[in-house]
Amino acid sequence: MANSLNIIFAGTPDFAAKHLAALYASEHNVVAVYTQPDRPAGRGKKLMPSAVKTLALENNSPVFQPASLKNAEAQEELKALNADIMIVVAYGLILPKAVLETPKLGCLNVHGSLLPKWRGAAPIQRAIWAGDKFTGISIMQMDEGLDTGAVLLEKSMAITGAATSASLYDDLAELGPEALIETLDNLENLTPSVQNDEEATYAHKLSKEEARIDWTLSAHQLARNVRAFNPWPVVWFAYGDESIKVWQVEVLESFEELPAGTIVNVDKNGIEVATGEHNLLLTLIQIPGKKAQAVSDIINGKPDMFVVGHRIA
Known part of the structure; x- marks a missing residue:
């Protein structure tokens, strides 16, 4: 050497x-x-x-x-x-x-x-x-x-x-x-x-505002955002008065003729949401004051928290 x-x-x-x-x-x-x-x-x-x-x-x-x-x-x-x-x-x-x-x-x-x-x-x-x-x-x-x-x-x-x-x-x-x-x-x-x-x-530097989900983007882009912004600033969306963080998602090949951000389905597999292209399945999320949890665990305790047809901001 x-x-x-x-x-x-x-x-x-x-x-x-x-x-x-x-x-x-x-x-x-x-x-x-x-x-x-x-x-x-x-x-x-x-x-x-x-x-x-x-x-x-x-x-x-x-x-x-x-x-x-x-x-x-x-x-x-x-x-x-x-x-x-x-x-x-x-x-x-x-x-x-x-x-x-x-x-x-x-x-x-x-x-x-x-x-x-x-x-x-x-x-x-x-x-x-x-x-x-x-x-x-x-x-x-x-x-x-x-x-x-x-x-x-x-x-x-x-x-x-x-x-x-x-x-x-x-x-x-x-x-x-x-x-x-x-x-x-x-x-x-x-x-x-x-x-x-x-x-x-x-x-360019990341920001918390950039990490807010824009549901008009494609499901593939949003999935990349979830991975790119982990561990900071973490992708999030507003639901009522709460900011909910998203840690894991899956891209679904299904596509609904619904406004972007509309909840399509909620079950033990996750929360299915319409995006600009294809649907996105939220599988691991974090509500304020709690650790990140599987959606199946959250809906077991709060089955009416996420309502099909509701549009997420």
């Missing part, structure tokens, strides 16, 4: 921590770890360290948590580390040009899509939302653009019909560290591939 590299690692959530763990297990040397400042969490709003900080402290790595890397003091602090390369995985802070140019070999980013497809904040979710058959990991040289740098290495994987954002996240959290270590071990032999901007798509 290539010579051992002195690495600055920058990341925050568990996805990033998986990559940091791989670096610790490699022949490379992590000289410092950057992560977001501790955030309040839980009912008591106690300040909690990120997954990356926790792992870094367990491995006795120096930890830096600047609120920004745009000021001269933070940049000089990073420069003093004299690193060969900086690895960025879901860090959450913008790296200004001065930082990008500080490490001898620049900065690399691990991105959860096959670039230039799904640049941006939510590549894992958008791949499912769009019905993509494949996704993967891109190891990219960072520049001042949004995921626009040249790609050094890509690894792809199929997206199964049952994949949710949560399960795909876990799969990519296994694939990503493999791709990262392979890149670092072969850095001298890899040829950067410039992205074709004309083929780029953007993975």
Whole structure:
């Protein structure tokens, strides 16, 4: 393999921590770890360290948590580390040009899509939302653009019909560290591939409002939404004064000449609802104050809760 590299690692959530763990297990040397400042969490709003900080402290790595890397003091602090390369995985802070140019070999980013497809904040979710058959990991040289740098290495994987954002996240959290270590071990032999901007798509952030069911969409699209927005923000619909979350559905080949959102049938199999194309069977839902439950369990306790012919907002 290539010579051992002195690495600055920058990341925050568990996805990033998986990559940091791989670096610790490699022949490379992590000289410092950057992560977001501790955030309040839980009912008591106690300040909690990120997954990356926790792992870094367990491995006795120096930890830096600047609120920004745009000021001269933070940049000089990073420069003093004299690193060969900086690895960025879901860090959450913008790296200004001065930082990008500080490490001898620049900065690399691990991105959860096959670039230039799904640049941006939510590549894992958008791949499912769009019905993509494949996704993967891109190891990219960072520049001042949004995921626009040249790609050094890509690894792809199929997206199964049952994949949710949560399960795909876990799969990519296994694939990503493999791709990262392979890149670092072969850095001298890899040829950067410039992205074709004309083929780029953007993975815009998700919102709770986007997760509200639009029954005029096709059942297939709504089913993809359910999987893409799991575990956040979770697909939901309004029923009376309540917001009901939807965790699992099935697409039915049946199609009713009824207004979209009309409840077609309710039985132990679920709640069948007319959509813009085909019917959607809701099988696992969550009513306020309760855990997610099979529809069969809910209607056993409240048989009149969902009424055939009622139109859901």
